Amino acid sequence: MVFWITLDPLSDLSRPPGDLSSGDLLNQVLYVALYCLTMAKLIDLGWRGARPLLHPAYLLLLAWFAVSAVLGVNPGTSVRRLVLCAMVMSIVGVLPILPRTQRDLELWLGTAAMIVVVLCYLAVLLVPALSVHQADAPREAGLAGDWRGIYDHKSTAGPMMIVFLFIGAFLAGQGRHLFGGVLFVLSLVFLLFTGTKQPTALMPVILLVSRLALRTRSRLLFLALCLGALALYNLMTVGSAVIPSVSDIVAKLISDPTFTNRTGIWNFAIDRFLERPLTGYGFMGFWSTDAVLQSDPLGQLAWTAEATDSHNSYLDLALTTGFPGLCLALWVVVLMPLLDFMRARLDPTKRGLALLFFRIWLFCIFVAALETVFFLRDSAVWVSFLIAIFGLRYLACYPVRP
Structure with missing residues (x-):
């Protein structure tokens, strides 16, 4: 509830934004308080209830994010953001079993x-x-x-x-x-x-695809339906910034082939990623930091000083945590939930709840092609995405008490 309302509702956009690299003491205190309350509740319920979250994929992901944070260009900022993000993930991970x-x-x-x-x-x-x-x-x-x-x-x-x-x-x-x-x-x-154009256009597609996925018996067709569509969507969006033939196709299909000037941001982000492909710039340690200014010392790209993300979650992960971080994140936020849904949908008692979580998950991974969604600490969309991911994880491991 707190994360859906957010810790800063009714923001005044007429005021200039503050320094995003600096910490917000009130938010940090609230994070710690919520984390402590959640862990106390988990101890009261029993640690075994959250055992599905001890999957090696989660542990490897956080470990690599820690490595990228320490080796990044702004280790202090990256480590602080990673700790807060891990706290939010822990809090949301316990919610479905309460x-x-x-x-x-x-x-x-x-x-x-x-x-x-x-x-x-x-x-x-x-x-x-x-x-x-x-x-x-x-x-x-x-x-x-x-x-x-x-x-x-x-x-x-x-x-x-x-x-x-x-x-x-x-x-x-x-x-x-x-x-x-x-x-x-x-x-x-x-x-x-x-x-909002993209989410509104995606909504009926998600409803249709989720129904087809629920009824598709072939595992191969199921994977192709979800992963193939996601790969194609990213190819037609961020891929259009670097592949001329794809750009030509997109220009013929839509009126704004730049996706509201996102292609310039994508080109810039891809160039920066190629400079540090292994560890990246550190977890959430590139945008709104000195690293952006250092990447454009002549000030030829004035918009970079105000940019807060790449407007593509997958590209942002590659940019800030390197190619290994992107692969591990795809394992955790894309492949595992998909496999969990494939198992949960087979049980009639779980099917309705599994379909809800699957729709939220599917919607978020597609929205992530044009917006940065993943690992944004207390973002309402990210928390909703986490509820879906962890909900599917529990459904795949535990029976449902009606």
């Missing part, structure tokens, strides 16, 4: 989602200057009129409304027709007012 039954989990998800959606509507109604993009915002004048609710940007509000929409559809399918239907409709209406 409800005693599936009905309790449904109540928790539905109530939390409804509260956040209602807060977003109230924000638009009561404080539109802080919940709707304004023309006087230094870098967001072109988004004037788009709703963002309690979030700092419509690129967060849009994906979160789709997550809530999926939860509403799940609840309606579990017999909570009125509650789930209202949540679905409220989320859909707010989504349309955010003006």
Whole structure:
């Protein structure tokens, strides 16, 4: 609930952003407090409940991230961000085993989602200057009129409304027709007012693909359907920045082949990655740091001083943790959840919940092709993604108590 509302709701975008490389003491204290409370609850429930999270892939991933952080260009910043990210992952990893039954989990998800959606509507109604993009915002004048609710940007509000929409559809399918239907409709209406293009276009595709994946018996066809589509999507987006033939195809298919000027960022990020392909620049240790300025000493690319990410999660992982970090992350956030869903979908008692987690997971890995989502500490979208990943992990290992 805290992470879905975020620790900095209703941000004032008319003010210049602060130094993102410096730590926020209040946030760090809250992280530590939530972590301690979660670990205390886990001890009370029993450590064995979280045993599925002791998978070697998780341990190897965090170990390599630690190596890249220490060897990076800003080890202090990278290590601090990695510790906070690991705390959030631990907190979210325990959440799915706290409800005693599936009905309790449904109540928790539905109530939390409804509260956040209602807060977003109230924000638009009561404080539109802080919940709707304004023309006087230094870098967001072109988004004037788009709703963002309690979030700092419509690129967060849009994906979160789709997550809530999926939860509403799940609840309606579990017999909570009125509650789930209202949540679905409220989320859909707010989504349309955010003006987000990619998430809105992806939503019906995710609903269709998830249904096909649920009914596909062939494991090979299942993997091809999900992984093949993801690879093609990344090829048509970030691949268009470096492969001329792909760029030509994209130019014929869409009106903006630069993906809102993302191709320039992708080219810059790829060039920087090739300079440090093994360890990268350190976990979350490139953007908004001196490393960016050092990469452009002549100041020819003025936009780099304000860029906060690569607008592609996979490219950002390669840039900051190197090629090994990218491979390990793909194992953890793409391949393992996919295999977990393949096992969980075979059990009729798990199928509805597995489908919900699978939809959130599938949506996030596709959104990640045009936005940086992975390992963003307390990002609401990242936390939703983690809930789906860990939820599928538990479903693959444990039976469901109805």
